[in-house]
Amino acid sequence: MHASFVVVAASSSEVLHLSSKLRLCIIIDHIWNFRAGTENQLSQLLPMLAEHFDTEVLCLRPHPWLLGQEQYLKSRVYFFDIPDFKSPSSMRNWLRLVGHIRRSKPCIVHTFFPVSNILGVLAARAAGATAIVGSRRD
Numbered sequence: 515m516h517a518s519f520v521v522v523a524a525s526s527s528e529v530l531h532l533s534s535k536l537r538l539c540i541i542i543d544h545i546w547n548f549r550a551g552t553e554n555q556l557s558q559l560l561p562m563l564a565e566h567f568d569t570e571v572l573c574l575r576p577h578p579w580l581l582g583q584e585q586y587l588k589s590r591v592y593f594f595d596i597p598d599f600k601s602p603s604s605m606r607n608w609l610r611l612v613g614h615i616r617r618s619k620p621c622i623v624h625t626f627f628p629v630s631n632i633l634g635v636l637a638a639r640a641a642g643a644t645a646i647v648g649s650r651r652d
Contacts, residue, residue: 538567539620539643540589541611541634543627544575552626552651557587564588570618572611574629596633608633615641622647 540560545553563569569589573580576593584591594611596604615623615638624647625634631648638646 535566535568536622537618537620538563538569539572539615539618539623539638540569541572541623541625541630541638542574543629544573544577545580552649556626557583560587560589567622570620572614572634574611574633596629599633608637611637612640615643621645625649 540556542556545556560569560571564587569587571580571587571589571591573591573593574596576595581591581593592614594607594614596607596611598604611633620643622645623634623638623643625631625638626649628650631650635646635648
């Protein structure tokens with residue numbers, strides 16, 4: 515079942531009716547298992563969100579374990595190898611991240627973990643995303 519939404523266009527008074535799922539982009543540093551706090555919450559949240567959102571997980575550090583979780587998470591998983599802020603390959607991969615966000619045009623970008631809260635928010639802004647949420651936990 516898809517949610518039905520009514521959106522008022524920002525540039526005019528036209529009303530758009532959307533019958534498809536809204537795109538949600540989750541950006542994370544990395545996940546190696548679902549035992550830790552935020553990782554556990556995401557593992558429970560993502561399958562439930564899939565009913566109402568077209569979700570994708572963008573991970574800044576690749577790990578084969580997460581790729582094997584796509585079906586369980588009901589989300590597409592993409593990796594962008596960004597291990598640090600200094601290397602030329604990290605900058606190229608950050609630009610790939612920006613391009614991916616620009617092409618996928620998510621309605622909401624939500625970042626988790628320290629590096630994603632910096633690089634993910636910057637990438638979402640550079641890609642033109644309008645709704646960006648950064649989550650921080652202690």
